Amino acid sequence: MAVGSRLAVLEAMKMQHEILAEMAGTVSEVAVVAASQVKAGDLLVLITAEENTGQDSSTGSDSSTGPDSSAKKPATNEVTS
Numbered sequence: 001m002a003v004g005s006r007l008a009v010l011e012a013m014k015m016q017h018e019i020l021a022e023m024a025g026t027v028s029e030v031a032v033v034a035a036s037q038v039k040a041g042d043l044l045v046l047i048t049a050e051e052n053t054g055q056d057s058s059t060g061s062d063s064s065t066g067p068d069s070s071a072k073k074p075a076t077n078e079v080t081s
Helices: none
Strands: 006-012 015-020 026-029 043-049 076-080
Touching: 006 043
Parallel strands: none
Antiparallel strands: 006 015, 026 043, 043 076
């Protein structure tokens, strides 16, 4: 899914709140069931980044174990309520 894609709709006090993706990627886990109650901070969805270059965006340094490393960990983003 792309940045801004709707991941879920939460209802609170008869109002609906759309939860949108903050990063492009694949939903790797849905941690809740439709129509269940959630509280603030509960994990809703886990997103695995579409592509990881191995570069630490804050420093520009390579965070992988080598230039051709296949051990790169995909970036993830937890979407919470």
